Amino acid sequence: xxxxxxxxxxxxxxxxxxxxxxxxxxxxxxxxxxxxxxxxxxxxxxxxxxxxxxxxxxxxxxxxxxxxxxxxxxxxxxxxxxxxxxxxxxxxxxxxxxxxxxxxxxxxxxxxxxxxxxxxxxxxxxxxxxxxxxxxxxxxxxxxxxxxxxxxxxxxxxxxxxxxxxxxxxxxxxxxxxxxxxxxxxxxxxxxxxxxxxxxxxxxxxxxxxxxxxxxxxxxxxxxxxxxxxxxxxxxxxxxxxxxxxxxxxxxxxxxxxxxxxxxxxxxxxxx
Amino acid sequence: xxxxxxxxxxxxxxxxxxxxxxxxxxxxxxxxxxxxxxxxxxxxxxxxxxxxxxxxxxxxxxxxxxxxxxxxxxxxxxxxxxxxxxxxxxxxxxxxxxxxxxxxxxxxxxxxxxxxxxxxxxxxxxxxxxxxxxxxxxxxxxxxxxxxxxxxxxxxxxxxxxxxxxxxxxxxxxxxxxxxxxxxxxxxxxxxxxxxxxxxxxxxxxxxxxxxxxxxxxxxxxxxxxxxxxxxxxxxxxxxxxxxxxxxxxxxxxxxxxxxxxxxxxxxxxxxxxxxxxxxxxxxxxxxx
Numbered sequence: 001x002x003x004x005x006x007x008x009x010x011x012x013x014x015x016x017x018x019x020x021x022x023x024x025x026x027x028x029x030x031x032x033x034x035x036x037x038x039x040x041x042x043x044x045x046x047x048x049x050x051x052x053x054x055x056x057x058x059x060x061x062x063x064x065x066x067x068x069x070x071x072x073x074x075x076x077x078x079x080x081x082x083x084x085x086x087x088x089x090x091x092x093x094x095x096x097x098x099x100x101x102x103x104x105x106x107x108x109x110x111x112x113x114x115x116x117x118x119x120x121x122x123x124x125x126x127x128x129x130x131x132x133x134x135x136x137x138x139x140x141x142x143x144x145x146x147x148x149x150x151x152x153x154x155x156x157x158x159x160x161x162x163x164x165x166x167x168x169x170x171x172x173x174x175x176x177x178x179x180x181x182x183x184x185x186x187x188x189x190x191x192x193x194x195x196x197x198x199x200x201x202x203x204x205x206x207x208x209x210x211x212x213x214x215x216x217x218x219x220x221x222x223x224x225x226x227x228x229x230x231x232x233x234x235x236x237x238x239x240x241x242x243x244x245x246x247x248x249x250x251x252x253x254x255x256x257x258x259x260x261x262x263x264x265x266x267x268x269x270x271x272x
Numbered sequence: 273x274x275x276x277x278x279x280x281x282x283x284x285x286x287x288x289x290x291x292x293x294x295x296x297x298x299x300x301x302x303x304x305x306x307x308x309x310x311x312x313x314x315x316x317x318x319x320x321x322x323x324x325x326x327x328x329x330x331x332x333x334x335x336x337x338x339x340x341x342x343x344x345x346x347x348x349x350x351x352x353x354x355x356x357x358x359x360x361x362x363x364x365x366x367x368x369x370x371x372x373x374x375x376x377x378x379x380x381x382x383x384x385x386x387x388x389x390x391x392x393x394x395x396x397x398x399x400x401x402x403x404x405x406x407x408x409x410x411x412x413x414x415x416x417x418x419x420x421x422x423x424x425x426x427x428x429x430x431x432x433x434x435x436x437x438x439x440x441x442x443x444x445x446x447x448x449x450x451x452x453x454x455x456x457x458x459x460x461x462x463x464x465x466x467x468x469x470x471x472x473x474x475x476x477x478x479x480x481x482x483x484x485x486x487x488x489x490x491x492x493x494x495x496x497x498x499x500x501x502x503x504x505x506x507x508x509x510x511x512x513x514x515x516x517x518x519x520x521x522x523x524x525x526x527x528x529x530x531x532x533x534x535x536x537x538x539x540x541x542x543x544x545x546x547x548x549x550x551x552x553x554x555x556x557x558x559x560x561x
Contacts, residue, residue, distance in 0.1 A: 010361045017358060018375045020435070024390050025378075027401065031393075041399045081289070089286035095278045104287055111294055113547040114540055115496050117301035119524060119533045124297050143293035146286055175279050204383035206499040207517075211524075222383045229389055236393060243386055254381050258374045261381065266443045 028247070032240035039237030054241035062228050062242055067221035068249075074137055074220060075202035081142040082149050082198050083191050089146075090153030091179050095165070105154065111147035116140075118211050125212065132214045140212060141202050149194045156190045157183075196264035203250070221246055298540070305534035311527035323534040333535070335511045336519045337542070339426060340495055343515060344546075346430045347437070348490035354434060355441025355486065356479075360471075362442070363449045373446065376439035384436065388503030391432045395419050395504075422512040425505050429513060433500055441486045448482035449475070484553070492547050495539070516542075 023044075031039045032054055034047040039054075058064065093101045121140065125131040130139075160183060168178050184191075202208075209223045219227070225246060232238050254261055305323055309316045327333050358376060362369055379387060394401050395418035403415035418428040452475060460470050476483075498517035501507065507514035507522070516539040523532035 007364055007366075010364045011366050014358065014361050014366055014372055018372055021375050021378060021439070023401065024394060024435075027393070028390060042393050042396060042401065043399075044401075085286035085289060089283040092278045092280060092282040096275050096280070098275065100280065101283065104283055107295070108286075108290065109551075111290065113492055113543060113551060114298070115536070115543055116294065117297045117533065117536050117540070118520070119529050119536065120297040120301040120304055121293070123304075123529075124293070124300060139289060139293045142289050146290050146294075150286065175277075175282075179282065200381055204381075206383065206385045210499075222385055225383075225389075226385060239389065243390065246386060247382060250381055251378070254378065255374070258377075262373065262377050262443055265380070266440065266447060 025247075028240045028243050032237060032244045034237050036235045036237055039235070039240060042236070051237065054237045055245070057238050058228075058242045058245060062245075063216075063219075063224055064221070064242075064245055066217065067219060067224035070134075070218055071203055071220040071222070074134060074141070075199050077134070077138045078141040078145065078202050079195050079198045081138060082145050083194055085142065086146055086149035086153050086194065087184060087187055087191065088179065090150050090157050091183055093150070094154045094157035095162070105150070108147040108150045111144075112151060116144060118207070122211055132212070132218070134218060137208060137212050137218075140208055141198075141205075144208075145198055145201060148197065152194060153187060153190055156187060160186050192260065193264040196261055200261075200265065301533045301537060304530050305537050307530045309530035309533070311529060316530070319530075323531050327531070327534055327538070332511050332514060332519065333538070336514045336516050336535075337538075339513060340497070340515045340539075340542070342426065343430060343433075343497060344491055344494040347433050347494040348487055350430070350434045351437050351441045351490050352483070352486050354438040356445050358438065358442040359445035359449060360475075362446055373443060376442050378439065379436045380440045382436075385499040385503055387432065387436055388500050391428075391435075392419070392504060395428055419505050420509055422509050425509065425513045429501055429504050432504065433494070433497070436500075437490070441490075444482045444486055445479060448479045452478045488547075488550050491550055492543065495543050495546065 027042060027044065030044065030046060031042060033050050033052065034043075035049070035051050038048060089104070093105050122131065125136045125140075128136075130136040164182060165178060168182055169175075173181075203220075204222060205220075206222050206226065209220050210226070213219055213223065216227070225242060228242055229239055232242075304316075306318055306320060307316045308319045308322070362372060366372065397403060397415070397417040397420070400418075402418065403412070406412055406414050416424050418424050457470050457474055460474055465473070496517065497515055498521075501513055501515050501518050502521065505513045507518040516535060520532045520535050520539075523535060
């Protein structure tokens with residue numbers, strides 16, 4: 001593509017594409033400062049009168065902080081469980097490579113594809129007397145996300161030479177120390193990828209808490225939005241203000257760490 | 273070093289959580305799908321195939337099935353077409369490529385339910401941007417009530433999801449394009465190969481890995497679509513945009529637990545039947561490479 005004309009055309013198309021992505025974000029932002037009537041017109045112009053009451057209303061009624069705290073707590077705990085359990089499993093699955101481990105591995109792979117059976121999951125949580133607890137949601141997400149993490153980590157375990165294990169074991173190092181002090185540090189880059197994928201998946205998920213969390217004080221921010229919109233769907237200004245508050249921190253983190261986040265989310269899939 | 277000495281119990285935390293909270297509900301589900309489990313009844317009775325007989329007698333299942341498949345096929349096709357197109361354009365040494373990459377990927381980190389709500393505003397028949405924009409360019413007559421018109425509702429949901437995920441495919445393709453040596457395409461160009469021929473015979477085969485990953489993720493992910501449809505149309509108007517998970521949700525809300533478990537199981541079979549061959553193809557290619 002040496003001709004400058006084609007290059008310009010490419011630039012124009014890409015620019016228009018970027019506008020298609022950005023305009024909805026702009027629409028949310030500008031309309032979040034408008035009153036009930038003006039915001040319902042979804043206009044692109046600046047507000048005729050800047051209205052900050054929408055934000056005040058959301059902070060007063062939306063239980064924003066509680067939602068953020070729950071999302072953070074749950075996704076953080078899932079990150080710990082998934083990275084720890086998956087790396088331990090991947091370590092022995094790849095190193096032993098016997099019939100039991102292959103079966104375990106295949107079972108995890110199936111979990112990559114098939115959908116969860118949600119109604120029986122609710123029942124199981126009830127039978128275990130953990131229904132509606134943070135613990136139940138953390139275990140649900142851990143189970144759902146383990147297959148991907150195991151798959152990814154087993155792939156990377158292959159790149160860690162066995163000679164390293166042999167040298168360490170000859171020195172009298174135990175298997176736990178081998179895992180904790182030698183293998184785990186070598187998996188750090190992959191674990192960052194796993195962490196990013198887990199954080200983004202859990203933070204944005206609606207399905208899990210919608211079915212499993214009955215107690216509104218334990219709702220994540222995504223469920224909080226759902227509930228809020230059901231109550232305020234006649235006032236778009238307030239709904240948009242809520243969206244800005246929910247989206248802004250995510251976009252901030254995304255823009256700061258975009259390199260890692262984009263690479264993590266896509267590498268997670270390319271290798272997985 | 274002996275392989276068998278690696279302690280097997282290292283796999284137990286992962287295996288036990290996975291077996292208890294993923295596999296067990298799936299197996300329990302098989303049993304409950306043969307019962308009349310209902311929150312409004314005190315006891316659960318085994319009713320054999322009655323749920324499935326009722327289910328397959330309902331046109332609604334057919335709608336959920338065809339919509340889920342249409343949605344999955346359309347999203348897979350369009351996400352890859354748009355993503356690949358964007359990646360090829362971006363590969364043309366466009367200025368501010370990293371900025372564009374960041375912008376196109378942005379929707380992927382936002383919760384789908386939020387995107388659903390935003391697009392409810394965007395598709396608004398009177399004031400939404402889509403109809404307004406059509407008016408600006410003189411095509412106002414093409415305006416529709418996108419989400420309430422049975423002809424357009426599913427299409428509008430598909431477009432929303434493409435908006436969300438096209439950037440993801442683009443980034444994967446763009447990464448793949450970086451591995452194609454420049455002199456390979458250049459020498460082909462000198463030999464007189466046109467753009468299309470270079471793309472077909474050099475670029476695309478080298479993008480095969482990116483392609484398979486994108487297709488696999490699209491196919492499997494899009495069959496499990498839920499909140500996007502729930503927020504935009506909730507399966508309506510009528511059942512014209514019903515997908516499996518909205519169907520499960522509405523029977524669940526009615527307390528028909530056994531019945532909704534049966535629907536879940538049909539989805540399970542569908543995803544397995546479609547997903548496993550795609551996964552096998554991926555595995556097979558990995559071996560060949």
